[in-house]
Amino acid sequence: MAHAQLTIDLGAVVRNWRRLDGLTPAGCETAATVKADAYGLGLVEVAKALADGGCRTFFVAMLGEALNLRKALGDGPMIGLLSGCMQGDAERIASAGICPMLLSVEQFNRYTEQCPGQHYGLQIETGMNRVGIDPVDLRSLDRTGIAENCRLMISHLADADDIDSEMNRCQLNAFLQATEGFTIPRSLAATGGILLGPDYHFDLCRPGIGLYGGDPFKDAEPTLTLALPVLQVRDIQSGQSVGYGGEWVAVSRARIATVLSGYSDGILRHLDGKLSLYADGVACPVIGRLSMDMMTVDITAHKTIPDHLQLINDRQTVNDIAGAAGTIVNEVLSGLSRRYDRIYVT
Numbered sequence: 231m232a233h234a235q236l237t238i239d240l241g242a243v244v245r246n247w248r249r250l251d252g253l254t255p256a257g258c259e260t261a262a263t264v265k266a267d268a269y270g271l272g273l274v275e276v277a278k279a280l281a282d283g284g285c286r287t288f289f290v291a292m293l294g295e296a297l298n299l300r301k302a303l304g305d306g307p308m309i310g311l312l313s314g315c316m317q318g319d320a321e322r323i324a325s326a327g328i329c330p331m332l333l334s335v336e337q338f339n340r341y342t343e344q345c346p347g348q349h350y351g352l353q354i355e356t357g358m359n360r361v362g363i364d365p366v367d368l369r370s371l372d373r374t375g376i377a378e379n380c381r382l383m384i385s386h387l388a389d390a391d392d393i394d395s396e397m398n399r400c401q402l403n404a405f406l407q408a409t410e411g412f413t414i415p416r417s418l419a420a421t422g423g424i425l426l427g428p429d430y431h432f433d434l435c436r437p438g439i440g441l442y443g444g445d446p447f448k449d450a451e452p453t454l455t456l457a458l459p460v461l462q463v464r465d466i467q468s469g470q471s472v473g474y475g476g477e478w479v480a481v482s483r484a485r486i487a488t489v490l491s492g493y494s495d496g497i498l499r500h501l502d503g504k505l506s507l508y509a510d511g512v513a514c515p516v517i518g519r520l521s522m523d524m525m526t527v528d529i530t531a532h533k534t535i536p537d538h539l540q541l542i543n544d545r546q547t548v549n550d551i552a553g554a555a556g557t558i559v560n561e562v563l564s565g566l567s568r569r570y571d572r573i574y575v576t
């Protein structure tokens with residue numbers, strides 16, 4: 231194998247979307263959150279596959295992503311922009327038919343003044359204290375204008391991954407109260423919220439991480455395989471060390487494979503000593519310190535010399551890697567190297 235290969239199973243992404251959709255009632259739409267380059271998997275490829283699979287609404291974080299997506303998907307799908315309308319962007323948002331999810335009174339005034347009659351969404355603050363219009367301020371906004379042009383009211387749960395968290399119910403009640411009396415479609419749930427049950431589903435759910443095989447959606451199919459090429463194999467004697475600092479020392483004869491990929495590819499240094507790579511299904515421990523572009527693997531137990539080793543597969547998923555690194559799977563995914571050759575399969 232000549233290059234590191236990240237294989238992305240778009241079929242699995244679409245099946246995960248369908249599975250999540252199946253957890254909500256028929257009248258509830260399932261959108262897809264594809265911000266941060268579809269959590270590192272590739273915005274255009276993922277969104278096109280989901281659109282072909284029947285997804286009609288997408289959420290991104292930045293205007294550039296929204297414009298790319300519009301170009302890739304054409305005019306049909308709704309594209310919600312989670313950063314709303316930033317200064318100077320109103321015209322471009324409106325002319326591309328993007329739906330800005332307005333997050334403050336200031337943004338509301340900006341967009342409705344500069345682009346009267348254009349559609350938008352509203353983000354409501356219900357307890358996360360990140361972005362959103364305070365429910366009291368919502369009451370002071372032009373109600374008729376909202377009834378005519380607002381397509382969706384959303385809020386975001388701060389602790390949805392914890393089914394027992396008190397915050398979920400509190401935010402649900404705050405959302406119900408804030409949106410009472412409006413007849414506009416509502417959305418509260420991302421992946422975690424879908425799993426909290428029907429009270430949280432409203433008219434539209436907007437999962438991200440679950441589509442890509444990440445926790446807390448335990449029934450997700452893995453979507454990634456990452457294979458790293460072996461650069462060199464070397465037999466060393468007992469007492470010889472490997473890598474920076476000479477920290478790992480062989481206690482008997484060992485065969486070491488050096489593969490191409492390191493911490494600059496998003497393989498976090500917290501993983502030192504906690505990771506294996508797979509050679510034809512056999513787990514081989516990564517030993518020594520991770521380098522910027524390389525890592526060393528003890529393949530002594532493996533009978534032959536492999537031409538590549540797998541870092542991500544069905545036995546060691548992105549969830550396992552996040553657990554070992556003491557982080558969340560979102561960080562592992564969105565940190566995946568842009569240097570890998572990407573292969574999309576369906």
Ligand SMILES: *Cc1c(COP(=O)(O)O)cnc(C)c1O
Nearest residue numbers: 263386420421436437438439440
């Ligand atoms: C990131 C995000 C989502 C998707 O969340 P997941 O936990 O990845 O499913 C949905 N809505 C908003 C507002 C977000 O910021």
